[in-house]
Amino acid sequence: MSRTPVPALLLIAHGSRDPRHAATVAALVREVRAQRPALEVATAYLDHCAPRIPQVAARLTDAVAVPLLLNRAFHAKHDIPAALRATGAALPVADVLGPSPLLLAALDRRLAEAGLDVRSAAVRSRTGVVLAAAGSSDPAADAATRAVAATWRRTRGWAAVEVAYASAAGPRVPDALAALRTAGATRTAVAPYLLAPGLLPDRIAAAAEDADLLADVLGPAPELATLLLERYDRARLAAEALPAEALTA
Template sequence: MHAPVLLVIAHGSRDPRHAATVHALTARARSLRPGLRVETAFLDFNAPSVPRVLERLHPRGASGAEEVVALPLLLTRAFHAKTDIPSVLREARARLPRLRVRQAGVLGPSPLLLTALEQRLREAGVTAADRRSTGLVLASAGTTDPEAIAVIAEIARELRHTGWCAVRPAFASANTPGGFPRTADAVRGLRADGVERVAVAPYVVAPGRLPDRIVAGAAEAGADVLSEVLGASPALARLLLARYDEARADRALPLSA
């Protein structure tokens, strides 16, 4: 019997760079595990949609079933992971009785995400020795979900222990209740604390409207270094496969029959 299909579910964006980056990431994951069927779907803006891909995977004929591990391409467990994706999968399972779908966990937190983040910072020119005199702004898209905010805050604390002179979390969007300052304000805050060199690291998977706000905020406040989004990094591709394997092994996760 063949292994379950890995269905990577991305949010989607009107920005064509978003879908291109997602497809590059899933292609890298596919190359790491030849023989595994890896499909890509989007919640909004891009094709194919999640329902369309699941319809394509639904077995034809009167017998047989197909197993699918649906992996949210999300860094934190916020609204899309808790509400949007489960709703889409429930609706599909009701219509497609021979499709058995298991929802995997979100990508973060994971050491592999920090590996990808550090790779992008090295590519932007930040060396290990630079960290002692550099403040880091960990800039994510933004959320009002308390669980997701707590995860990002913990990641910033972990990064602080890897040699940076200071680390501050920030959001691409305007200040949200219980959340973090905008990217530009976080950069200015580090400057006010006496940090002379500031690097901004986008903690996002793919380009789009909110990542562009991170870029604009870094430029507005005069950040010295801006790394790229996590993108199709080798560490992120390995993380997709790790979450897939965890979902297959965890029989407590939802699976329709």
């Protein structure tokens, strides 16, 4: 008996002029394929990189679009839906990645790789962490990042977690590091809440020179690949539950 084909996963990334961005997205796609080898995975970019959304969406007859975005800000609310509408492709679109316990696990992984003993409750209780995000003009997106920081502190028992932004409004990384020390942290770490290398991660790294430890971006962490597949599955199942007329409306 033949199986019904499942939709492809169309991963939509922002894109960057920095070649490290596309290389990181490609590595993440390899991790997704390793976790689910039978699934077709395609990649498209909003800007800067090729292929763009129209080039890829036009050749996919059945797919679920999964945004490679941490927060539901302008790209998720406007740019991606508009780009898909312009192609004439009525694809289901999955939710953004955050918030999720898997993102916190990926942040833990990067801190551990940078040399922090994240398994030690005593170490965590003395360590203050800067969750360094891109920043957004959308207040809801920044509120979501602050909620991630609060959850991370509560569930891990950090001495403190402060949010800093690489763009838009402050606070900046040095401000957040100062706040951590005021809160009593005896060791400080900066954890970029960003998906791939580029201008903003470089800006965060340069501003983190006074921190005891700097973690890498989330990149192709296995937790991130698992989360992409979770978002894909949820959107696919939701689309399958819709009546046929709703799909063509």
